[in-house]
Amino acid sequence: MAMTEPTGVWERYQRVRAAVDAAAERAGRRPEDVTLLPVSKTKPVELVRELHAHGVTTFGENKVQEALGKHEQTTDLPDLRWAVIGHLQTNKARDVARFAAEFQALDSVKVARALEKRLQAEGRSLDVHLQVNSSGEESKFGLPPEEVPALAHELTAFDSLRVVGLMTLAAPGPDTAVVRACFERVRELQRRLLDDDRAAGSYTQLSMGMSGDFELAIECGSTCVRVGTAIFGERPPQNDYQHYWPER
Structure with missing residues (x-):
């Protein structure tokens, strides 16, 4: 008998969480060491509230x-945290500094300077991931792996930015060997940075994997999987990459 496809957002979240846990166990890892980050892009804030009511924060x-709009609509939920995971233009740094708990797409000193200035003014600090372009696609933001250490060295000068790890998006498509290679490049870069005394931050976190490839990402060491469609439902196809890489 075929399994019924879950229809509610909480039911879908639970199914994804179970798949995350199973993938971690298959990889010989503890499920609690892998964070499931629900990505609510283009979806109504009511779905965020529904998941929050079940303990997702x-x-x-x-x-x-x-993100800012949803933050402003949920100020009655003081434990709710927002992670900005897409490309940031410097003129939006003030907004991120005001409300975000994480920024997972840092890829330039220019953006770091803008964030540092605004965070200092707000009296806040911010957890950041350095974004790695592990697939070499020109359409993607992020630094090539070989350029990441130089940025990591420069970030020692920024007191308000807490570098906690790396983020990447693998190449799209069904070829698991290509996807795995993207994740392995970032895992190897993590190893290098953990041994690099000149690099700012801890590099304990790897944000890798989305709805279509999170199980493979967990096998390759991901500590945070960013899942949207599998939790919140389908979106128009053009939104999938547009929201990561807006037109330059």
């Missing part, structure tokens, strides 16, 4: 304005 958004 951290959500991801690709676009700053959408």
Whole structure:
């Protein structure tokens, strides 16, 4: 008998969480060491509230304005945290500094300077991941792996930015060997940075994997999987990459 596809957002979240846990166990890892980050882009804030009512407190958004809007609509939920996971233009740094708990797409000193200035003014600090372009696609933001250590060295000068790890998006498509290679490049870069005394931060976190590849990402060491569609339902196809890589 075929399994019924879950229809409610909480039911879908539970199914994904179970798949995350199973993938961690298959990889010989503890399920609690892998964070499931629900990404609510383009979806109504009511779904965020529904998951929060079940104890989910951290959500991801690709676009700053959408994250800010949802933050402002949920100020009655003081434990709710927002992770901005998409490319940041410097003119949006003030907004991120005001409300975000995490920024997972840092890829330049220019953006770091803008965030540092705004965070200092707000009297806040911010957890950040350095974004790695592990697939070499020109359409993607992020630094090539070989350029990441130089940025990591420069970030020692920024007191308000707490570098906690790396983030990447693997190449799209069904070829698991290609996807695995992307994740392994970032895992190897993590190893290098953990041994690099000049690099700012801890590099204990690897944000890798989305709805279509999170199980493979967990096998390759991911500590945070960013899942949108599998939890919140389908979106128009053009949104999938548009929200990560807006037109330059």
